[in-house]
Amino acid sequence: MSALLEIENLRVAFNTRHGEVTALDSVSLTVNAGETLGVVGESGCGKSITALSVMGLIPSPPGRIAGGAIRLAGEDLTRVSEARMRALRGAELAMIFQEPMTSLNPVFTVGDQIAEAIMLHQKVGHAQAFRDAVALLDRVGIPSPDRRARDYPHQLSGGMRQRVMIAMAVSCRPRVLIADEPTTALDVTVQAQIFDLLNEIQRDFGAAIILITHDMGAISEMADRVAVMYAGRVIEEADADDVLDHPQHPYTRGLISCIPALGKGDTELREIPGVVPPLHRLGAGCAFAERCAHRNGRCDSGKPLLVNHGHHPAACHAVQEGRI
Amino acid sequence: MSVLLDVQDLTVQFTLPRQGLFGPRPVLEAVRQVSFRLEQGRALGIVGESGSGKTTAAMATIRLVEAASGKVIFQGEDLLQLDDAAMRQRRRDVQLIFQDPYSSLNPRARVADIVREPMDLMEIGTPEERRARVTDLFRLVGLRPDQLSLFPHQFSGGQRQRISIARALTTNPKLLVCDEPVSALDVAIQAQILNLLARLKAELGLSYLFISHDLGVVRHVCDDVAVMYLGKIVEMAPREALFDTPQHPYTQALLSAAPSLARRKSRGYVRPVKISGDPPSPINPPKGCAFVERCPKAQDICRRVQPLLESRGQNRVACHFPG
Amino acid sequence: MTDAVAFKPESPAREAWRMFRRNIPAMIGVVVLSIIVLATLWGTFFFAGNPYEIVWAPHEAPGVAPEFLLGTDYLGRDIFAGLVTGGGPTLAVGAAAAAITMVIGISLGALAGFYGGWVDNLLMRITEFFQVLPTLLFAMVLVTLFSPTLTTIALAIGVVSWPQTARLTRAEVMKIKELEYVTAARAIGAKNRRIIWQVILPNAAPPLIVSATLTIGVAILFEAGLSFLGLGDPNTMSWGLMIGSNRAYILDAWWPVTFPGLAIFLTVFSVSLIGDGLNDAFNPKLRER
Numbered sequence: 030m031s032a033l034l035e036i037e038n039l040r041v042a043f044n045t046r047h048g049e050v051t052a053l054d055s056v057s058l059t060v061n062a063g064e065t066l067g068v069v070g071e072s073g074c075g076k077s078i079t080a081l082s083v084m085g086l087i088p089s090p091p092g093r094i095a096g097g098a099i100r101l102a103g104e105d106l107t108r109v110s111e112a113r114m115r116a117l118r119g120a121e122l123a124m125i126f127q128e129p130m131t132s133l134n135p136v137f138t139v140g141d142q143i144a145e146a147i148m149l150h151q152k153v154g155h156a157q158a159f160r161d162a163v164a165l166l167d168r169v170g171i172p173s174p175d176r177r178a179r180d181y182p183h184q185l186s187g188g189m190r191q192r193v194m195i196a197m198a199v200s201c202r203p204r205v206l207i208a209d210e211p212t213t214a215l216d217v218t219v220q221a222q223i224f225d226l227l228n229e230i231q232r233d234f235g236a237a238i239i240l241i242t243h244d245m246g247a248i249s250e251m252a253d254r255v256a257v258m259y260a261g262r263v264i265e266e267a268d269a270d271d272v273l274d275h276p277q278h279p280y281t282r283g284l285i286s287c288i289p290a291l292g293k294g295d296t297e298l299r300e301i302p303g304v305v306p307p308l309h310r311l312g313a314g315c316a317f318a319e320r321c322a323h324r325n326g327r328c329d330s331g332k333p334l335l336v337n338h339g340h341h342p343a344a345c346h347a348v349q350e351g352r353i
Numbered sequence: 354m355s356v357l358l359d360v361q362d363l364t365v366q367f368t369l370p371r372q373g374l375f376g377p378r379p380v381l382e383a384v385r386q387v388s389f390r391l392e393q394g395r396a397l398g399i400v401g402e403s404g405s406g407k408t409t410a411a412m413a414t415i416r417l418v419e420a421a422s423g424k425v426i427f428q429g430e431d432l433l434q435l436d437d438a439a440m441r442q443r444r445r446d447v448q449l450i451f452q453d454p455y456s457s458l459n460p461r462a463r464v465a466d467i468v469r470e471p472m473d474l475m476e477i478g479t480p481e482e483r484r485a486r487v488t489d490l491f492r493l494v495g496l497r498p499d500q501l502s503l504f505p506h507q508f509s510g511g512q513r514q515r516i517s518i519a520r521a522l523t524t525n526p527k528l529l530v531c532d533e534p535v536s537a538l539d540v541a542i543q544a545q546i547l548n549l550l551a552r553l554k555a556e557l558g559l560s561y562l563f564i565s566h567d568l569g570v571v572r573h574v575c576d577d578v579a580v581m582y583l584g585k586i587v588e589m590a591p592r593e594a595l596f597d598t599p600q601h602p603y604t605q606a607l608l609s610a611a612p613s614l615a616r617r618k619s620r621g622y623v624r625p626v627k628i629s630g631d632p633p634s635p636i637n638p639p640k641g642c643a644f645v646e647r648c649p650k651a652q653d654i655c656r657r658v659q660p661l662l663e664s665r666g667q668n669r670v671a672c673h674f675p676g
Numbered sequence: 677m678t679d680a681v682a683f684k685p686e687s688p689a690r691e692a693w694r695m696f697r698r699n700i701p702a703m704i705g706v707v708v709l710s711i712i713v714l715a716t717l718w719g720t721f722f723f724a725g726n727p728y729e730i731v732w733a734p735h736e737a738p739g740v741a742p743e744f745l746l747g748t749d750y751l752g753r754d755i756f757a758g759l760v761t762g763g764g765p766t767l768a769v770g771a772a773a774a775a776i777t778m779v780i781g782i783s784l785g786a787l788a789g790f791y792g793g794w795v796d797n798l799l800m801r802i803t804e805f806f807q808v809l810p811t812l813l814f815a816m817v818l819v820t821l822f823s824p825t826l827t828t829i830a831l832a833i834g835v836v837s838w839p840q841t842a843r844l845t846r847a848e849v850m851k852i853k854e855l856e857y858v859t860a861a862r863a864i865g866a867k868n869r870r871i872i873w874q875v876i877l878p879n880a881a882p883p884l885i886v887s888a889t890l891t892i893g894v895a896i897l898f899e900a901g902l903s904f905l906g907l908g909d910p911n912t913m914s915w916g917l918m919i920g921s922n923r924a925y926i927l928d929a930w931w932p933v934t935f936p937g938l939a940i941f942l943t944v945f946s947v948s949l950i951g952d953g954l955n956d957a958f959n960p961k962l963r964e965r
């Protein structure tokens with residue numbers, strides 16, 4: 030059986046003042062219904078661009094999908110018309126953004142905004158849609174939902190706004206729900222509430238969730254499978270336990286060991302030196318080479334491919350050669 | 354160990370704009386009778402939700418926000434009693450690092466000037482000595498001296514945070530207030546900055562007042578931890594005691610909310626302590642315990658009587674039913 | 677540290693200039709304005725003719741007499757001579773009025789924005805008072821009360837147009853003073869005066885520079901307006917004066933009014949092209965393109 034959502038060899042390019050740069054290169058990912066895929070990596074590694082590609086929301090120009098396919102239940106989203114994409118967006122595919130403040134329209138009540146989203150995809154009147162909106166607000170755990178539905182976004186706390194976003198996103202029971210760093214702007218206690226809510230919703234609706242985050246702890250709590258991204262490529266992909274307990278790629282190892290863990294103190298953190306290279310400076314070799322302790326001559330001449338070298342797929346020459 | 358900083362009953366109030374034309378001006382108590390001590394060479398962490406008053410308390414401590422009442426005894430002298438000129442002199446001993454590496458550096462100044470400015474203002478050393486010190490500081494925080502003439506926007510977030518740290522160290526301060534110094538950074542960069550801060554603390558004998566919402570970071574950096582909720586310290590303890598035997602229900606909730614590699618979805622992890630809702634408004638704080646609406650242990654008395662900080666083992670906790 | 681990203685040093689001003697250079701309308705503005713300013717300088721310092729002298733028959737059309745290319749006015753004075761000598765006073769009044777506007781507006785706006793509270797309240801009430809005055813009328817009153825010299829005209833224009841600058845400055849200062857680098861300056865013991873002048877205002881400069889540029893254009897128009905109404909300095913040739921004195925005969929001869937009008941239009945237009953270009957160049961969002 031093929032997966033619900035399949036991204037295959039996706040390439041996304043942007044026109045910049047440095048010429049055309051490749052923001053995503055040979056990205057392949059799959060998600061099944063009822064499963065959570067965690068996508069992790071530092072800023073600028075291509076997580077959001079991956080999400081926006083699936084939603085058909087790459088800003089164009091300057092961006093364009095330069096190759097590959099995105100299949101939702103067999104239908105290639107890179108080839109469908111904009112009208113078809115609009116119909117899919119919100120109904121089959123939904124997305125929650127990082128900043129709940131700016132992703133809601135400040136001049137309409139939250140109830141109206143959710144009702145609007147419902148009416149876009151279902152043949153119901155405003156009164157019914159508004160009743161559904163209130164029920165959804167109740168479902169996402171907003172107290173006194175009928176009163177809150179008449180509030181404007183600025184009257185809600187950040188956590189409540191993110192719940193509203195989730196309510197809107199799940200209003201048409203999408204098959205794929207993408208959450209792009211949904212809790213970065215929120216406090217830990219509220220983050221915990223949102224995570225619990227996403228899990229409940231998945232259990233109820235059986236949606237596939239793509240959770241984008243830079244926090245390995247969040248991955249551990251939420252994800253069934255993990256894809257680690259670096260400089261526009263997936264550099265490791267496997268079940269969450271495999272990645273967390275047996276990280277292969279030096280970058281994944283670094284990401285895991287540089288977290289100050291709750292359980293211990295004092296010992297010096299392992300650090301990954303340097304920063305993610307800008308896209309226009311990516312050369313022929315491994316993009317991680319400048320920060321990597323296992324680099325050798327081969328790393329500078331050829332990009333490692335994402336293949337299984339024993340445990341699970343990782344894109345690294347050293348892993349392939351059995352040096353680490 | 355000598356006490357470097359002794360803050361007693363610090364209270365900070367903000368008067369908000371009038372509601373309506375003739376309405377009263379509401380008063381927001383952002384920090385309510387906060388007391389803590391910081392010993393020389395140690396780091397005190399302050400954790401809590403956003404809006405709980407961490408920044409305001411720290412800023413009031415070093416007089417960048419005006420306190421309504423209380424004492425800030427720094428090296429035996431109450432900072433809140435000093436006149437402006439004397440306080441400006443004292444500023445060389447208390448410096449700070451901000452959360453946002455983008456807005457904390459003047460975009461129109463070269464980084465060498467940014468790092469040198471405190472010495473210019475306080476007339477420390479000759480121009481050559483100042484230049485030499487800037488170069489030394491640059492090396493100390495892991496930047497290259499050939500980057501001295503660049504502008505802030507030409508650096509990455511982590512590098513900017515290094516520049517902030519260099520600027521803060523220029524005058525050889527004794528106390529460094531770090532307000533979420535790594536929250537805006539990626540984990541990999543965060544580790545670089547945390548290691549740098551740890552090294553500087555050991556090498557220079559600095560004391561930190563370290564604000565963070567990330568418990569893992571606090572655990573890594575701090576010797577003691579204070580937990581704030583709605584303007585008050587609700588629990589304070591040495592690091593191990595706070596993390597291993599949290600006494601306040603809010604501390605427990607924070608610890609159980611913090612994501613950790615040990616908690617796996619695959620192993621059916623379910624959060625043990627859940628709290629719902631948001632903190633109440635600081636404009637009319639509840640009469641009794643501020644946590645009462647969200648507390649799983651709340652009783653009648655919590656609504657009526659404000660719990661005070663009391664010792665319980667190594668912890669000091671403000672709760673009627675700790676443990 | 678191995679932070680691999682190496683940058684070429686480029687100051688914010690230089691970066692803005694790089695952006696500005698690529699803006700074609702703005703560069704056209706620069707070229708046109710440069711030609712006007714050069715012609716004016718030449719007219720002021722090297723031109724031998726006298727714009728007041730009656731040199732030919734009145735209302736000679738342009739192109740008829742080869743030595744008076746642009747024709748003559750109702751008294752038979754050379755229009756070309758008027759244009760090149762009148763440009764200096766016109767541009768000077770514009771620049772001086774803009775400078776006065778900026779000095780008053782920036783000082784009051786910065787004080788109001790930085791200190792807030794009663795200082796802000798007081799200064800903003802004053803600003804509002806000046807803002808609700810009908811500007812042209814008020815300037816006319818000022819000019820008639822005092823003698824209509826270039827200085828009084830520049831002052832009058834400055835006095836009526838500063839409130840907008842003050843509001844803009846106040847808004848910018850209020851925004852910037854909340855930023856952390858201002859707190860950082862306080863934390864190292866900088867005094868308020870230093871914070872306002874060396875930290876906040878340089879960062880507020882871009883919109884203020886744009887507004888100063890546009891103010892020059894407005895001031896030139898204002899001066900022309902006053903002269904047109906017969907309130908200009910009758911003893912100093914300026915474009916406005918040329919229009920003002922010839923306006924009665926516009927139906928008999930179009931050129932004595934049109935050429936100075938065109939000069940004013942080109943000046944104001946090129947100045948506003950430059951203003952727009954500066955605005956774009958300072959806007960960091962557009963910069964990456």
Ligand SMILES: Nc1ncnc2c1ncn2[C@@H]1O[C@H](COP(=O)(O)OP(=O)(O)OP(=O)(O)O)[C@@H](O)[C@H]1O
Nearest residue numbers: 043052071072073074075076077078079088091308
């Ligand atoms: N509009 C654009 N024009 C040019 N490049 C872009 C654009 N949007 C994104 N990019 C580039 O694509 C790469 C991936 O960006 P993306 O936003 O997906 O990163 P990310 O992993 O989501 O980072 P963050 O955690 O900061 O959101 C980055 O290097 C970015 O600079």
Ligand SMILES: Nc1ncnc2c1ncn2[C@@H]1O[C@H](COP(=O)(O)OP(=O)(O)O)[C@@H](O)[C@H]1O
Nearest residue numbers: 367381383402403404405406407408409410635
């Ligand atoms: N200048 C101010 N005017 C009014 N209220 C303020 C101001 N600064 C902070 N506050 C309020 O004080 C409380 C504590 O703020 P802060 O210390 O910044 O919180 P934290 O750092 O924990 O996020 C919040 O309720 C905040 O809204």
Ligand code: SF4
Nearest residue numbers: 315318321328345346
């Ligand atoms: S391919 Fe080479 S440089 Fe890249 S991660 Fe593996 S060992 Fe390091």
Ligand code: SF4
Nearest residue numbers: 642645648655672673
């Ligand atoms: S005092 Fe009562 S409400 Fe407050 S934290 Fe303790 S048990 Fe909970």
Ligand SMILES: [Mg+2]
Nearest residue numbers: 076077209210
């Ligand atoms: Mg992103």
Ligand SMILES: [Mg+2]
Nearest residue numbers: 407408409532
């Ligand atoms: Mg804060």
